[in-house]
Amino acid sequence: MRQSNMLIPTLRELPKEAELPSHQLLLKAGYIRKLASGVYNFLPLGKKVLRKVENIVREEMDRAGAQEIQMPILQPAELWQTSGRWNTMGDELMRLKDRHERPFALGATHEEVVTSLIRDEVNSYKKLPLTVYQIQNKYRDEKRPRFGLLRGREFLMKDAYSFHEDFESLDETYNRLFEAYKRIFERCGLNFRAVIADSGAMGGKDTHEFMVLSDVGEDTIAYSDTSDYAANVEMAPVMSEYEKPNVEPKELKKIETPNAKTMQEVADYLGHSLKEGMKAIMFKVDDRFVMVVTRGDHEVNDVKVKNLCDAEIVELATEHETKSVMGAGFGSLGPINSPEEVEVVADHAVKYLVNASCGANEDGYHYTNVNPDRDFKVSQYADLRSIEEGDPSPDGQGTIKFAKGIEVGHVFKLGTLYADKLGGSFLNQQGKAESFVMGCYGIGVSRTLSAVVEQYHDENGLLWPDSLTPFDVHVINLNAKKSEQIEVADQVYESLKSQNFDVLYDDRQERAGVKFNDSDLIGIPYRVTIGKRANEGYVEFKHRKTGDQQDVHIDELVRFLNQLTK
Numbered sequence: 347m348r349q350s351n352m353l354i355p356t357l358r359e360l361p362k363e364a365e366l367p368s369h370q371l372l373l374k375a376g377y378i379r380k381l382a383s384g385v386y387n388f389l390p391l392g393k394k395v396l397r398k399v400e401n402i403v404r405e406e407m408d409r410a411g412a413q414e415i416q417m418p419i420l421q422p423a424e425l426w427q428t429s430g431r432w433n434t435m436g437d438e439l440m441r442l443k444d445r446h447e448r449p450f451a452l453g454a455t456h457e458e459v460v461t462s463l464i465r466d467e468v469n470s471y472k473k474l475p476l477t478v479y480q481i482q483n484k485y486r487d488e489k490r491p492r493f494g495l496l497r498g499r500e501f502l503m504k505d506a507y508s509f510h511e512d513f514e515s516l517d518e519t520y521n522r523l524f525e526a527y528k529r530i531f532e533r534c535g536l537n538f539r540a541v542i543a544d545s546g547a548m549g550g551k552d553t554h555e556f557m558v559l560s561d562v563g564e565d566t567i568a569y570s571d572t573s574d575y576a577a578n579v580e581m582a583p584v585m586s587e588y589e590k591p592n593v594e595p596k597e598l599k600k601i602e603t604p605n606a607k608t609m610q611e612v613a614d615y616l617g618h619s620l621k622e623g624m625k626a627i628m629f630k631v632d633d634r635f636v637m638v639v640t641r642g643d644h645e646v647n648d649v650k651v652k653n654l655c656d657a658e659i660v661e662l663a664t665e666h667e668t669k670s671v672m673g674a675g676f677g678s679l680g681p682i683n684s685p686e687e688v689e690v691v692a693d694h695a696v697k698y699l700v701n702a703s704c705g706a707n708e709d710g711y712h713y714t715n716v717n718p719d720r721d722f723k724v725s726q727y728a729d730l731r732s733i734e735e736g737d738p739s740p741d742g743q744g745t746i747k748f749a750k751g752i753e754v755g756h757v758f759k760l761g762t763l764y765a766d767k768l769g770g771s772f773l774n775q776q777g778k779a780e781s782f783v784m785g786c787y788g789i790g791v792s793r794t795l796s797a798v799v800e801q802y803h804d805e806n807g808l809l810w811p812d813s814l815t816p817f818d819v820h821v822i823n824l825n826a827k828k829s830e831q832i833e834v835a836d837q838v839y840e841s842l843k844s845q846n847f848d849v850l851y852d853d854r855q856e857r858a859g860v861k862f863n864d865s866d867l868i869g870i871p872y873r874v875t876i877g878k879r880a881n882e883g884y885v886e887f888k889h890r891k892t893g894d895q896q897d898v899h900i901d902e903l904v905r906f907l908n909q910l911t912k
């Protein structure tokens with residue numbers, strides 16, 4: 347393609363509203379342009395790369411036996427009312443009315459649509475298992491769209507749904523698609539981890555997220571430094587062994603701790619470390635109050651609290667609620683003489699404390715020399731704290747390290763949840779009607795493109811892996827005024843095209859500096875420059891990533907490039 351004809355509006359400056367490299371560079375290099383908050387145009391270069399990501403996803407999904415379909419983005423509200431999500435999904439679900447005032451949702455996801463589709467078309471076990479997928483825009487009215495394509499309100503998603511007679515069949519498909527996801531992200535050149543995740547509102551049991559390691563990621567991954575164990579930090583079980591210090595329990599004392607509010611202030615006032623104190627956090631669990639006690643230096647893990655209480659809703663009690671139930675505020679809570687109606691649970695580490703401190707359930711007062719079992723009882727001890735760096739890896743191999751990750755994929759074992767709600771059933775081998783067992787599998791296609799940029803860029807601009815580059819090679823004619831040089835450059839361009847290279851040919855009337863800056867910014871991995879030695883039949887080849895340059899004779903160029911890219 348001749349660059350003089352191509353819409354590539356590169357910018358001289360970094361756009362100020364963009365903070366992350368991927369957001370900045372995709373704008374600066376003329377790949378995307380914002381239409382509204384979280385809503386983007388893909389310009390020609392951006393669309394070419396987006397299509398390459400899509401095609402990798404499509405190839406691997408087809409190879410895994412999934413069948414591509416296309417479902418409507420316009421979804422009748424009735425479906426969401428039947429599944430109950432019309433009311434539970436708040437403002438994030440974008441809604442509109444048609445000319446007859448009928449309510450619709452803009453597709454945020456397609457569990458309801460796909461279940462209603464397959465319900466009406468498949469009614470025998472003979473047609474199962476079946477996996478369908480689509481690659482289509484999704485709409486979610488994020489409260490704070492930001493970071494360009496990483497968190498948009500309209501974004502391209504591949505969403506797949508599988509239908510099964512039973513969980514054994516679901517496991518087979520889940521594992522096969524899990525492997526397909528690994529191939530997809532490997533082919534995109536990404537450094538990623540598949541992490542054990544929490545199914546959140548989707549219910550079901552197993553679920554994994556595919557996380558691209560990046561400092562700008564919003565999720566924290568706990569991973570083993572020696573095995574491939576990795577989990578969302580909120581999911582990783584804590585396997586730490588504790589031992590009781592062999593000191594004599596002392597007499598319980600209640601002391602005044604004026605103005606000591608935070609754990610640290612109390613610890614400082616009492617002259618001991620955080621880990622010799624206890625933290626008591628009040629949760630509202632469905633419609634009752636639960637006090638969770640952890641060691642002072644540990645973080646309570648609300649996903650673990652939720653799973654322990656097997657609750658629908660778990661949220662922190664407000665200060666007001668706490669005061670009314672406990673008679674004291676956040677900084678003075680403890681398990682000693684807590685009100686009957688408040689269940690007290692504690693993390694395993696608390697059991698091994700001796701002569702610790704805790705709030706006295708009276709503002710401005712704490713207990714010291716507190717000893718579990720002697721001074722307070724808990725309804726149960728459980729793993730209720732978040733794992734920390736240095737903790738033993740739950741798989742028994744190595745120790746845990748933390749990393750930030752960008753979620754680019756998420757796979758779920760849904761079970762019969764949606765089939766039950768929407769009447770999705772089939773006749774089993776005994777002729778009895780049963781609900782479909784389902785799985786669902788998502789990839790953020792436009793988010794993956796941004797995640798690649800986060801891992802592939804340098805101070806000069808984008809730096810695409812060969813699998814995703816918008817063009818195979820960038821041919822630059824340095825002097826578009828000298829006719830013999832134009833002749834050589836045109837000949838190079840035509841000969842590479844004739845060998846099926848996808849070539850971006852910079853034939854513009856621009857200074858060399860502008861051409862080189864734009865080329866570095868656009869990020870095509872290989873560059874052929876036609877310059878001074880053109881009349882000797884030599885062109886300069888440059889490897890964008892390494893900066894290596896060498897002169898190559900025109901007659902050698904095709905063979906040289908074939909070695910590199912094919």
Ligand code: 9G3
Nearest residue numbers: 435438439454455486505506786787788
């Ligand atoms: C909504 C809105 C936002 C949502 C959802 C529904 C996330 C929603 C979870 C999923 C589960 C899987 C199929 C592909 C893989 C992920 N945000 N989720 O269901 F109405 Cl506004 O999307 N769906």
